[in-house]
Amino acid sequence: MDARSRRSRETLREAVLELSTTAPIAEVTASAICARAGVTRDTFYRHAESPVDLLADALAAEIDEAMTVLPHTDAIGDGERALLEHVRRRAEVYRGAMHPLLAAPVRHNLERSIRAGLVLWAELHPHIVPAEFADDPAAMRIAVAYAAAGTVGAVEEWLRSDDDDTERAVRLILAASPEWWLR
Incomplete structure (x- = not known):
């Protein structure tokens, strides 16, 4: 992408994030x-099909930035914390994208980012992965999908609760996670 296109994309991302802070994304127009x-x-x-797609793209870029912590930590909770701090910072945007669940493109990108983080975590820490998953790529994809979808569901519930205690949310999500992810 050339410099002009990158500037346009960043300007559009900033605009959709600003507008979706004050109004539900369903009310934000192109x-x-x-x-x-x-x-x-x-x-x-040229950059998005709809306001919700642009919002999903903007949030995904922020999540991807937050997830850069994973290779530099020994605790999966640090990645969870980085994700939840992003969600807390953008809570009004996420709440504005829920009717009653997150809009499909926003949910998809959030889940995609979590899946990528979990795959990276497993690659960085192969000793945590049970043999039935380590030796079976299809089984590992199922384990990652289960954990990512569950995390998104937990994030949605956390947003509905209006609880902004990130540490509590991290503890609860990790407590609900399969034990082997936490080794």
């Missing part, structure tokens, strides 16, 4: 995003 970003609708549609 025109409003364009006006806030100072770009044309053509530029918008």
